[in-house]
Ligand SMILES: Nc1ncnc2c1ncn2[C@@H]1O[C@H](COP(=O)(O)OP(=O)(O)O)[C@@H](O)[C@H]1O
């Protein structure tokens with residue numbers, strides 16, 4: 001469906017300033033529809049037709065009454081003879097009232113109000129409702145209709161929509177939320193039942209009608225500011241007991257003089273309470289990640305203590321590996337504890353993981369340099385945890401197997417602190433449309449002849465395979481960089497695993 005500016009540009013010769021004026025009107029006209037219990041329709045002259053046809057630029061239904069039109073009218077073009085009252089309002093440049101027979105039994109009561117800007121009629125706003133007699137006139141209805149008339153006069157004078165008015169990012173209050181009519185001295189002339197209830201919750205127990213608006217506690221400077229600036233003003237107050245109310249004040253103007261105002265009030269206590277809950281829930285999750293990290297560190301210390309008491313080298317090494325794997329998971333929780341959501345920039349955790357591996361290398365005879373290239377984008381916390389373990393295993397293998405100690409320990413081969421003979425390991429991150437690729441490349445001795453990951457029985461590669469294929473739905477392969485030299489371990493994780501958070505049932509750790 002075309003927007004108002006699109007329709008106006010296509011059909012009328014209204015320029016951008018005039019179109020902006022109509023857009024301002026349409027952004028607040030729900031208020032006018034509600035006040036008049038009627039459909040509102042906006043017409044402009046269709047300049048493409050020589051016969052003075054009209055184009056229907058906008059339509060809004062009231063939330064306080066029933067609509068006359070089930071169909072969408074926007075964008076229709078009408079010949080002048082089909083909309084005589086609208087044509088008359090354009091020509092006379094003043095409000096025209098009349099009745100129109102629709103079908104055989106329906107009479108539509110129509111008020112056509114010229115929308116003017118700097119003395120020029122740029123559009124006509126039509127209020128269309130069934131005969132007024134159809135509805136018994138309560139005090140509330142009479143009041144709303146009078147207020148609508150005051151806004152209609154402002155439209156005619158070009159005083160509405162306002163210039164430079166304040167807008168809410170969220171839904172602005174509607175008449176049904178609660179309406180106060182205030183006179184030019186700041187006394188409340190009328191309060192809708194919902195407005196009275198809201199004021200009760202704010203502790204205003206005495207009669208609302210006749211009270212001074214400033215005594216309600218609803219932003220005392222709001223009315224003054226709206227009168228002084230002759231434009232809509234918004235305020236939100238929150239009491240110590242957490243009752244929160246948004247108010248939207250529309251000054252009523254008569255040729256530049258404020259004659260009163262309407263204030264729409266909306267009780268947002270529940271909304272704000274939920275906002276606060278969400279924020280604190282966020283903080284709770286971060287706190288939990290922090291505690292998990294601390295607990296993992298405690299477990300690591302316990303394992304280290306136990307390792308020290310062991311005689312067997314093999315058993316001690318096994319515990320050392322477990323400490324390293326726990327360290328990798330702990331890195332992710334530490335990062336999640338600092339992030340606002342359950343996602344991690346994967347590159348952020350690679351550096352700390354490298355440190356985990358470096359720390360586990362006790363021999364100073366292996367000056368392997370580990371570098372990181374590329375970027376992996378953000379991944380869900382759960383994927384980050386799994387990938388952290390995988391990456392650590394692959395790094396550890398490169399450090400353990402690619403560069404047998406003897407080779408690097410040989411001073412003739414370049415020494416322990418020069419880097420010419422030292423091996424290198426590169427972590428390459430590559431985020432593509434179809435997924436994430438993480439490569440660990442080394443220039444070491446290479447994998448044994450005929451080696452296949454699928455058959456590898458070591459614990460490290462078994463963990464890698466289970467995690468990558470089982471948990472992440474991806475692939476892992478280990479191939480030589482070139483014949484008999486270096487190794488590339490490549491992991492691919494499909495995109496669908498990199499977007500949303502997973503269910504807890506898939507928790508691999
Ligand atoms: N980067 C590498 N360079 C050379 N050989 C490797 C490399 N990565 C893995 N391997 C080989 O794969 C084997 C299995 O690795 P893994 O399952 O991690 O067990 P472990 O590290 O305990 O030996 C290693 O023993 C090694 O022979």
Ligand SMILES: [Mg+2]
Nearest residue numbers: 396397460461
């Ligand atoms: Mg290993």
